[in-house]
Structures are given as structure tokens and as C-alpha cells.
Amino acid sequence: xxxxxxxxxxxxVITLVSASIVVFSKNIIYSAxxxxxxxxxxxxxxxxxxxxxxxxxxxxxxxxxxxVLVLFGVMLTTRVINVDMRTGTIQTLPAVLIVAALAGTxxxxxxxxxxxxxxxxxxxxxxxxxxxxxxxxxxxxxxxxASVVLLVALVGAAMIARREKKAS
Amino acid sequence: xxxQPYLLLSAITxxxxxxxxxxxxxxxxxxxxIELMLNSVNLSLVAFSxxxxxxxxxxxxxxxxxxxxxxxxxxLAIIISMFRNKQTVNIDDINILKW
Amino acid sequence: xxxxxxxxxxxxxxxxxxLFSFLTLIVESWGKDKPVLSYWVSLLGxxxxxxxxxxxxxxxxxxxxxxxxxxxxxxxCNLIFLSSAFLTILLSRGYLERMECHRGEFYILILFSTVxxxxxxxxxxxxxxxxxxxxxxVSLYVLAGFMRKKVRSNESALKYFLLGAFATGFxxxxxxxxxxTSGTTDLVAISKLFPQLSHxxxxxxxCGLLVVAFSFKIAAxxxxxxxxxxxxxAPTTVSGFMSTGxxxxxxxxxxxxxxxxFDIAGTSLSQVIAVIAAxxxxxxxxxxxxxxxxxxxxxxxxxxxxxxxxSGIAAANVEGETGILFYLLAYTxxxxxxxxxxxxxxxQDDKKLNFEDYEGLSARRPALAVLMxxxxxxxxxxxxxxxxxxxxYVFLAAVKANLTWLAILGVLTSLISVYYYLRLVVLMYFRExxxxxxxxxxxxxxxxxxxxxxxxxxxxxxxxxxxxxxRSFFKI
Numbered sequence: 001x002x003x004x005x006x007x008x009x010x011x012x013v014i015t016l017v018s019a020s021i022v023v024f025s026k027n028i029i030y031s032a033x034x035x036x037x038x039x040x041x042x043x044x045x046x047x048x049x050x051x052x053x054x055x056x057x058x059x060x061x062x063x064x065x066x067x068v069l070v071l072f073g074v075m076l077t078t079r080v081i082n083v084d085m086r087t088g089t090i091q092t093l094p095a096v097l098i099v100a101a102l103a104g105t106x107x108x109x110x111x112x113x114x115x116x117x118x119x120x121x122x123x124x125x126x127x128x129x130x131x132x133x134x135x136x137x138x139x140x141x142x143x144x145x146a147s148v149v150l151l152v153a154l155v156g157a158a159m160i161a162r163r164e165k166k167a168s
Numbered sequence: 169x170x171x172q173p174y175l176l177l178s179a180i181t182x183x184x185x186x187x188x189x190x191x192x193x194x195x196x197x198x199x200x201x202i203e204l205m206l207n208s209v210n211l212s213l214v215a216f217s218x219x220x221x222x223x224x225x226x227x228x229x230x231x232x233x234x235x236x237x238x239x240x241x242x243x244l245a246i247i248i249s250m251f252r253n254k255q256t257v258n259i260d261d262i263n264i265l266k267w
Numbered sequence: 268x269x270x271x272x273x274x275x276x277x278x279x280x281x282x283x284x285x286l287f288s289f290l291t292l293i294v295e296s297w298g299k300d301k302p303v304l305s306y307w308v309s310l311l312g313x314x315x316x317x318x319x320x321x322x323x324x325x326x327x328x329x330x331x332x333x334x335x336x337x338x339x340x341x342x343x344c345n346l347i348f349l350s351s352a353f354l355t356i357l358l359s360r361g362y363l364e365r366m367e368c369h370r371g372e373f374y375i376l377i378l379f380s381t382v383x384x385x386x387x388x389x390x391x392x393x394x395x396x397x398x399x400x401x402x403x404x405v406s407l408y409v410l411a412g413f414m415r416k417k418v419r420s421n422e423s424a425l426k427y428f429l430l431g432a433f434a435t436g437f438x439x440x441x442x443x444x445x446x447x448t449s450g451t452t453d454l455v456a457i458s459k460l461f462p463q464l465s466h467x468x469x470x471x472x473x474c475g476l477l478v479v480a481f482s483f484k485i486a487a488x489x490x491x492x493x494x495x496x497x498x499x500x501a502p503t504t505v506s507g508f509m510s511t512g513x514x515x516x517x518x519x520x521x522x523x524x525x526x527x528x529f530d531i532a533g534t535s536l537s538q539v540i541a542v543i544a545a546x547x548x549x550x551x552x553x554x555x556x557x558x559x560x561x562x563x564x565x566x567x568x569x570x571x572x573x574x575x576x577x578s579g580i581a582a583a584n585v586e587g588e589t590g591i592l593f594y595l596l597a598y599t600x601x602x603x604x605x606x607x608x609x610x611x612x613x614x615q616d617d618k619k620l621n622f623e624d625y626e627g628l629s630a631r632r633p634a635l636a637v638l639m640x641x642x643x644x645x646x647x648x649x650x651x652x653x654x655x656x657x658x659x660y661v662f663l664a665a666v667k668a669n670l671t672w673l674a675i676l677g678v679l680t681s682l683i684s685v686y687y688y689l690r691l692v693v694l695m696y697f698r699e700x701x702x703x704x705x706x707x708x709x710x711x712x713x714x715x716x717x718x719x720x721x722x723x724x725x726x727x728x729x730x731x732x733x734x735x736x737x738r739s740f741f742k743i
Contacts, residue, residue, distance in 0.1 A: 004169055012177050019181050019204050023188035028197060035200050038181075042207050045174070049218040054226050058210075061233045066203060066240045073196050073244040077251040095190035102186060105475075106179035109468045110172060130223045131230065139227055140270060141331040145386060145398040146234045148285070149405060152379045153238035155292070156409030159372045160424075161245035182440060189433050198429050205436035209443050216447035224452055225443075228394055232439055235401045239435070242408050243428050249412065250421035 008048055015041030028074055035070065039063050053128040174215035181208035195247050199240075206236050274330040278337040280320040280345050281385050287312025288378040295371035303360075305371030309378050310356050317349040327740065333453060335389040339740035340527070343592060344388035344519045350722075351512035351599045352381045357715035358607040359504040365706060366502070366615060368414050376413075377508065380406035384516035388523070393442045393452040396520055400438065400484070403516055404431045407509060411501040419617065423500025430483065430493040438480035444473030458528040465534060474536055477524060478543070484517035485573045488546040498566035503613055506562060507606025510569040511599040518595055521580055522588055532583035532668060541581035541673050547574025548680040556687050560620050561609050564687060565602070568646060571684060572598060575677055579661035582668035585738060590660030592737040597645065597653035597726050604719035605642040608635055611708055625691060626700025634713070636695045641720045645727070647688040648681050653726035660734070 014037055021034035039062045046055035135143050181204060188201025210229045217225025275282055291312065295305045320342055327339035335341070356377060363369040383403030390396040408431060412424025442452065448470040449457050457464070464470040479490065486494035498506040531537045551571030558564040576594050579587035612619050612635075629636035645654035658681060662674040694700070726733065 008169060008173065012173070015177065015181060016184070019184045022197075022200050022204060023184055023192070028194060031197055031200055035203065038204060039207065042211055045177075045211055046214055048169075049174070049214050051214045051218065051226055051229075054210075054214055054229050057230065057233055061237055062203075062207070065237055069240045069244050070196065070200060070203075073199075073247055076248055077196070095187075098190065099183060099187050103179075103183045105472055106183065107176060109472050110175045110179055113172075113469055127223060127226060131226060134223065134227060135230075138332050139334075139394070141334040142227075142231055142392075142394045142398055145395070145402060146231055148379065148382070149235060149238045149398065149402050151292075152376070152402065152405050152409075153241045155372060155375060156405065157241040157245035159370070160242075160249045160409055160412055160415055182436070185436070189429070195425060195429065199432070202429070202432045202436060205433075206439065209436060209439045212440070212443045212447065216443065220447070220450050222450060225446055228397070228442065228446065228452065231394060231398060235398070235405075235435070238401070238405055239428075239432055242405055243432065246408065246412050246421065246424045246428055249415045250418070250425055253416065253418045253421055 004048065008045070011041045011044035011048065014038075015045070032067070032071055032074055036063060036067055039067065051127055053131055171215055171219045175212060178208045178212040178215070181205075181211070195250075199243050199247070203236065203240075206232060270331060277323075277328045277330045278335060278389075280316045280323060280342070280349070281335075281337070281382065281389070283319055284312055284316040284349075284378060284382055284385065287315065288375060288382060291371070291375050291378060295375060302369050302371040302373070305374045306356065306360050309374035310353070312378060313349055313353045313356065313381070317346070317353060320345045320349060324736065329391055329455075333455070334392050334395050335386070336391045337389055340519075340523070340592075341385070341389035343737060343740070344515065344595075345385050347515045347519075347596050347599050348381050348384040348388070348512050350596075351508060351515065351603055352377055354600075354603045354607070354715045354719060355504050355508040355512070357711045358507070358603070358610060359502075361709035361712050362502070362504050362610040362613075366414060368416075368502075373410070373413060376406040376410050380410070380508075381512065384512055384519075387516045388519035390520065390523065391454050393445065393454065396524070397438065397442060399516075400520070401435065403513060404435070404484075407431075407505075407513060410505045410508070411497055413502050413505065419500040420502065421500075423497045426493055427497045427501075434480045434483035434490075437476045437483070441473045441476030441480060444469050444476065448473065454524070454528045458530075461529050465529075471536070474525075474529065475539070478536065478539060481517055481521045481524075482543055485514050485521065485577075486570050487543050487573045487577060488550045488570065489543075491547065491550070491570045491573075494570055495563050495566040498569070499560065499562045503562065503606055503610035506566070507603045507610070510565070510606070511602045514569065514573065515595045515599060518576060518580075518591060522591060525580060526583045526588055530583065537581050537583055537668075540577055541670055544574045544577035544581055545673060545676050547571060547577060548677055549574075552680045552683040556683065558687070559622055561622060561625070561691070562606075562620055564622075565605055565609070568684065568688075569602065571680065572646075574680075575658055575661055578665040578670065578673045578677060581670060581673065582661075582664040584664055584668055586660060586664035586667055589734050589737040590657065590664050593653075593660055593726075593730060593733045594657030596733060597657045597723065600719040600722040600726070601642050601645045601654060604638065604716055604723075605646065607712065607716055607719070608639050608642070611635065611704065611712060612702075614705070622691060622694060623700070625694050625702050626698045628695040628700070628702040631703045635708070635716075638716050638720050639695065640692050641723060643688040643692050645723050647685045649685075651724070651727050653723045653730070656727065656730040660730075 018034040018037035022031045025031045043055045043058040185201045185205035213225040213229050291305050291308045294308050298304045323338045323342035327336045380403045383399050386399030408428040411427045414420035482490040551567050555567035576591050579591040645652035648655045648658045665674040
């Protein structure tokens, strides 16, 4: 096994274990911190795939932004810690069926497909200049739409979460 | 290294996220599970992008992250406003699989 | 490359609506606590965009470097979204004032979500599809929770948000697998590769995930479970907007990807969609019979209508596409109108939302009763009104595509639906009761309802106007 493969399995294990903790832990604080490691694991995999720009963005947006928001949410709604995690019996069966069907299809189809048709990993020189160039040429419209999505999120979040003003 | 392990890893993480959404009752944990799903999809996209030698997949990841950030802001605002009115974010009444 | 002047002129309805959204935002932040100003600016914005859309019904032109296709199909869909937004804005002002939550952000969010819908219908690239859906959805999550002091509204927003974000995961995974197998996100390029790709199992799984995500957005069985609770808890006019504009946008994207780009006629995907359509018709109609709350009844009825329209997508032929496009326009006027009347009847704290609250309405409010009767007859698909022709065209399409069983099922389940639609009419006309309003109906709400009713009658009398138009833009 070469170093690359070892690194891949290391990050894969980190991601999978943390993901399981996020979903199955009884303590929401553990879940939130496990999410941090899951994000780190995925960022490591991005580095292995030579996606430098995306790896850095992953750390800045997911770890620096979204995770901090989630932690704020956890702390502002403190009563939810140690929540009872039994689920109603009505939804267990459909949930199991859905998950089994989904897992079977996805894993089955990836397992059986013959991947040798794919070319060997060509990789990239540097991705950031290429992405930056595309964002301002071919993908200018999606870039603008993304900015509008962020604006709507700003307006909406401020509207919903702000305190009620005195009867106006 | 081949593409297959990346896709399998991504599929398994996605399924773990789906399990979380369908089985947990706390809105914040459901939200974290959704973030896991999005992350696993992003991993597939970056892997495809690398093996195709085409940067479009990474553009898509970039936009997916922007959207995820916007959704996080909106989602947590909704959770907090609900907590303010009801003092709980347990989704007993909002049972996701209620037919 | 960048953006050229002709890109802007070819997408004038979209660009002008974006500009008016920003203008409304500025007006709202300037004139504090004067939501009336935002109301007028947003109404003007939708009106201007609607007027411009009539000039964009010709051949479709790719703009913004092949990211969007403006004109033709997209131009026609814009008419649906903008009519829905226009009537919703007219109906909402009086409703929000009575519910004591009249704020200008409402109009801003309606405009932005309409922009998202227009992007969805015009998308030529999976990235634009994704961002359009998200722009629409993010605005709608907030609109569903707009009455932030009301727990029901909060719950509705939370449920819509969690399931919407869940569906986003499936959508993105579907896009990822399609990108991975075709090597591009450009829909025109994918449509050329489709004959080879349609044998690739990974590509088919990607398409399946897209079907799941779109079924969530149109509330088709078995991905419908959010709809009744969300429609019930959201502000009533917003429910009307979600069940028309948002549903029409999701159908436009569904049509765009699965009929116009991928030719699914006769494939296994078409069979899957036919099964989803059948399940929606059965579950929607059977459950609607048991409802006591009018808003929930309309929610289940909208699930059933999604089933009827899906049979047009399963058919995947010219008749199916024109049928759905006609159906969507008719359904938009009908459902915005029906939810509008429910919003007029509603009192604070969710009162007066049940069937028995309509008993004897015709005696005191004859105009409202007549309008509601028109909407209910049209929903039931009774001939002179537009709803009948919508169903006729999509079922005809199903028969032509050898899906006769689906058409028969559609007709049978429509018969069930007659029961609960006419029950409301019977209650209003033939039952003694004291249904009345404690407020006068604002003139602008009556104008909106009248526009909806007249459009239904005109579309019912001259359906060929729309059908001949929509037939000309089949396929990209």
C-alpha cells in the first residue's frame, strides 16, 4: 500500500466514524463536534483529489461558518440536550425500507460498474485560477444567482429571527 | 487510486445522513444529518471532477456550499423562532414520516 | 465571453423582475414601517414583468452563454408564475393586515421566489436548475414561517425547510451522478448523449434521484407527506402561492429535464413516473374525502392534481407537454382563487377554516359563494370550466402513449373528487347556516378573485388559444 492509499483510508475512516457519531450519538454536543471531524475528513479527501480551492473553501464555509451556526443553534436551544431518541414505531418500518432500498441501489450500482473505462486520474495543476476564470465568464449567471440566494437568506433570517418590535 | 472507493465512501456517508434524517427527532440533529448528505454528494462531485479532468464539478460544489450556507442561516433562524414560541425543537408534532 | 446587451433584452422579464426585487428591498429599508409602499412597488414589478413576458413567447433563444433559454417554453411558464405572484400579492395585503403581520419583507420574498421559478423554467444547465430551485425554496421557507408569532406557522416552516433541504440532497446527488456519467452539466450536451447514457445504470440512478427530488417539490406520493401540514400551517395566501407557482415551477423543470431534454417515452423511467402518478391520484383523492379542514382538503386535492399532471409527463409526448402547460395555467387561477377565498373567510388563530364554517354562505355573501363554486367546479373538472380541458388533454396524452390504465384511473379518481368539491358547494347553497364575515372584503381582493374566475371561464371556452401556442415550443 502506498502513502496515498493509506491517507485515503485514514480520511475515509475519520469521515465514516464521525458521521456515525453525528447521527447516532445521544448527546447533541457530541454530534456537533463529530460533525467538525466529518467536515475535516472530507476536506482531507478533497486534498487527495487535488481540489485545493474546494478543500480550503470547505474549511472556511463548513467549519468556519455552518458549524459555528449549528453550535449557536445548539446553545440557544439548550433544553434539547440529552433528548430522548426513541422513534415512533409507525415510522420505523418505512424508514428501514427506504434506507435499505437506497443503500442497496447506490452501493450495488457503484460496486458492479466497470470503472476501467474511466481514464486514469489526470489531476489538475492549480484549480483556483481556473475556477476563478470560469466564475467570471461562462458561469457568471450562476454566480450572480448564488449572490441573490445569499441576499434572500440574509433578509429572511433577519426577518424570522429578530425580536418583535413594540406594537407598531 | 481508483474512483470506485470514493464513490462507495460517498454513498455510505449519504445513507448514514438519510438514516439520521429519518430516525432522529431533534431538528438540529436532522439538520446536521442533511449537511452530512450534502457533504457526501460534494465528495462524489469532486471525485468525478478529478477523474474527468473537468473543473465543472468543482464549480458545482462551490455553488452547493453557498446554498448550504444560505440554508443553514434560514434553517437555524426558523429553529430559533420556533424555540422562542414553543420552548422546544423536538419534532414530535412535526413527525417527518407522518403520512 | 461575459454578458452581452442582447442577453439582457432577451431575458427582459427576468431582469426587470430582479431589478424590481432590489427596488422593493431598497424601498422597504428606506420607508420604515410602510409596507404599503413595498406592496405597490412589487405589484408594479410583477405587472411590468408580466407585460414584457407577452412579448417573449416566440422561439426560445439561449442566453448568458447557454445557461438559460428565454422565450417560448420559458416565456409561457413565466406567465404562469407571474400571474400566480400578481394575484397572491393582491390577495395578501388585506389578509396580512387582518392577521396583524403586514410587513414589506413578504413582497420582497414573493418577488425573489418568482425569480427562482423563472430561472427553473428557463434553465439550460443543471447548475441553473439547482440554483433556481434553491432560490425559490429558500424564499418559500421564510414565507411559510412568515407569521413568526404563530406556532403553527413556525412548525410549517420547519417541516418545509427540513424536508426541502432533504430533497436538495437527493437533487444534488442526482445531478452529481448525471454529471459523472456524462461529463457535463449542460442539458443540450446531455440530450445528445442520452441514447448511449440511457443504458448506463449509474446515469439511471441519477435520473431516479432527480425524480425523487422533483416529486418532493410537486408533492407527489410517496413524497407528499409535508404538503398537508405545511399548507395548513403557512399563511393561507402563501399556501395558494406554493400550490400554484412553486408547483408549476417544479413541473416546468420536471418537463424540461425529463421530456424536453431526456426522451423518456417508453423507458423504465416513464413507468416509474406513471406509478407515482397513479399513487398520487389515489392517495390524494381518498384522503381528501376524509378532511374537515378546507385548507387540508385543498392540500390533498393538490396532491391529486399533481398525479393527474404527472400522467402527462409519463406519456412524454407533445400532447402531454401541451396538456400540462394548459393544466398548470388553469390550475394556477383556480387554486390561487380557492385559497384566496379561504384566506378571506379565515379569522385570527386559525378560526373558520372548517367545512361547516361555509354553511349558508350564499345567503349573506353571494359573490364569494359564486366565485367559490366556479373554483370548485373547475377543480372537479366539470366541462364549461378550464379544469375539464386540463384533465382531458393529459389523459388523452396518456392514452396515446399506451398508458390507458392511467387515464382510466384518472377518470375514476376524478369521480371521487367530485364528492368533496361539491360538498362545499352544497354546504354554501343548500344548508342553513350563519356563515358570514366580520369585515368587508377589500376591493383589491375581489378584483383578484374576479380576474381568476374570468380567466378560468375564458380558458374553458377557448382552450385552443393556449394549446396552439404551447404546441409550437415542443422540445428544445
